[in-house]
Amino acid sequence: MASYDTTSSPPAAAEEPLKRSAPPPEYNGGFSPVVDVALRVLLFATTLVAIIVMVTSKQTKLIPLAPGLAIPLPAKFQHAPAFIYLVAALSVTSLYTIVTCVLSALALMTPGGCSTKLQFHFLMFDALLLGIVAAATGAAGGVAYIGLKGNSHTGWNKICNTYDSFCFHTAASVLLSLISSITLLLLVWLSISVLYKKTARR
Amino acid sequence: METEYKNVEVVNRKSSFKCKDLVLRFLALALTLVAAVVLGVDKQTKTVALTLVPSLPPVDLPVTAKTAQMSAFVYLVIANAIACSYAATSLVLILATRGANKLVSLILIILDLVMVALLFSAIGATGAVGIIGYQGNSHVQWDKVCNVFDKFCHQVAIATFMSFAGSITYLLLIVLAVLTLHKKC
Numbered sequence: 481m482a483s484y485d486t487t488s489s490p491p492a493a494a495e496e497p498l499k500r501s502a503p504p505p506e507y508n509g510g511f512s513p514v515v516d517v518a519l520r521v522l523l524f525a526t527t528l529v530a531i532i533v534m535v536t537s538k539q540t541k542l543i544p545l546a547p548g549l550a551i552p553l554p555a556k557f558q559h560a561p562a563f564i565y566l567v568a569a570l571s572v573t574s575l576y577t578i579v580t581c582v583l584s585a586l587a588l589m590t591p592g593g594c595s596t597k598l599q600f601h602f603l604m605f606d607a608l609l610l611g612i613v614a615a616a617t618g619a620a621g622g623v624a625y626i627g628l629k630g631n632s633h634t635g636w637n638k639i640c641n642t643y644d645s646f647c648f649h650t651a652a653s654v655l656l657s658l659i660s661s662i663t664l665l666l667l668v669w670l671s672i673s674v675l676y677k678k679t680a681r682r
Numbered sequence: 683m684e685t686e687y688k689n690v691e692v693v694n695r696k697s698s699f700k701c702k703d704l705v706l707r708f709l710a711l712a713l714t715l716v717a718a719v720v721l722g723v724d725k726q727t728k729t730v731a732l733t734l735v736p737s738l739p740p741v742d743l744p745v746t747a748k749t750a751q752m753s754a755f756v757y758l759v760i761a762n763a764i765a766c767s768y769a770a771t772s773l774v775l776i777l778a779t780r781g782a783n784k785l786v787s788l789i790l791i792i793l794d795l796v797m798v799a800l801l802f803s804a805i806g807a808t809g810a811v812g813i814i815g816y817q818g819n820s821h822v823q824w825d826k827v828c829n830v831f832d833k834f835c836h837q838v839a840i841a842t843f844m845s846f847a848g849s850i851t852y853l854l855l856i857v858l859a860v861l862t863l864h865k866k867c
Contacts, residue, residue: 559821562810600864607795607856611802611849618806622754626811627822633751634815636824661799668795672860676788679866 512674513588516667520584523663524577527570530656534567537649541642555643562619563650569616570657573609573664580605596678603671610664617657624650703858704776710851711769714801717844718762724749724841726834747831754807755838761804762845765797765852791859794852801849808842 534557542550557563580602587598627647630638640647725748731740749755772790779786815835818826828835 555821560810560819561813562806565806565810596864600860603860604857607798607853610795611798611853614799614802615806615809618757618803619810620806621803622757622807622810623814625753626814626824629753631752633747634824634827636814637822639822661803665795665799669792672788672791672795672863675860675863676784679863680784 512670513584516670517581517584517588519663519667519670520577520581523660523667524574524581526656526660526663527574527577530653530660531567531570531574533649533656534563534570534653537646537653539643539646543642555639555646557650560623562616562623566616566620566653566657569612570660573613573660576605576609596675599671599674603668603675606664606668606671610661610668613657613661613664617654617661620650620657621654624654700776703855704773706851706855706858707769707773707776710848710855711766711773713844713848713851714762714766714769717841717848718759718766720837720844721749721755721762721841722759724755724834724837726831728830730830745830747827747834752811754804754811758804758808758841758845761800762841762848765801765848768793768797787859791856794855794859798849798852798856801845801852805842805845805849808838808845812838812842 538554538556540552540554543553544550557567583598584602624647626636626638627650628638628640630636725746727744727746729742730745732743749759772793775786775790812835814824814826815838816826816828818824
């Protein structure tokens with residue numbers, strides 16, 4: 481095992497300064513920078529649409545309190561902390577995606593390709609945001625599920641039979657944020673496979 | 683002579699990474715196991731005074747709160763069980779291949795990431811439902827239940843924090859693996 485390492489690592493260490501001056505043989509990912517930018521654009525689109533759908537979900541309905549007395553009661557996303565969290569997390573992701581999309585596109589245009597350090601930082605933040613968006617999707621999905629089905633054990637009644645359009649907006653937003661978290665997962669997989677191929681070429 | 687010394691250092695660093703990897707995986711295994719067990723056995727029965735008919739005095743009835751009654755909690759238990767069994771499998775795989783197989787390590791990074799997403803979504807769901815149980819939601823008349831089932835709620839909170847620590851461990855595993863890949867670049 482030790483012998484394997486001793487044979488493989490010294491050339492890599494010796495080549496390090498040489499490679500800086502002559503980059504052509506370096507593997508720059510083939511298709512992957514284009515796929516990276518495309519995925520980031522998709523991520524931006526899904527998060528933005530999810531925010532808009534969630535923010536415009538307000539619905540007001542006449543709720544009968546007593547026979548002959550009905551008052552208009554609105555359902556807003558601000559009423560549940562989970563939905564506020566979803567909007568906040570998606571906003572952060574959206575802003576982050578704008579920045580990384582521009583940086584990724586710039587790296588695509590420069591001939592040398594994306595530097596490994598930049599890719600490394602992207603990877604870390606993508607993984608962190610994956611956690612945040614997945615948690616937000618889970619939170620909103622959990623609350624929306626109770627709203628849809630209710631919970632007889634705790635006496636939490638379902639509200640989706642009353643606020644149908646609000647629930648539809650919420651479900652669409654949760655679905656879109658699910659797609660955006662899957663996109664983030666794909667982005668991290670892509671970066672890891674690029675890094676892996678770079679090391680495999682040595 | 684000098685290059686040899688360098689090589690030894692590189693090997694040492696690599697093995698220390700592997701050691702950290704194993705420790706983190708073991709930690710993830712333990713944390714997710716504890717979270718799954720703590721939430722899985724969570725059950726509390728209390729006698730609650732219920733007014734069935736307004737004209738009659740309230741009747742004392744035993745009411746039970748169980749994990750299986752809330753779908754989000756069931757999701758957390760299942761997610762933790764999956765993460766726990768995956769941690770055990772990956773430990774066995776790493777020990778069997780001694781971390782030398784590159785394909786296995788790539789597959790492990792990819793699956794680690796899936797575990798992060800799974801655990802975080804389960805924590806989000808449990809946290810959101812737990813907050814409603816703790817504070818209630820006056821807009822939709824969902825009353826809080828944690829003033830009655832205090833022990834049950836504490837156990838849910840403990841399980842959520844354990845699970846959160848477990849998912850952070852998985853995140854650290856990814857950081858470690860990517861750092862190793864990055865250093866080789």
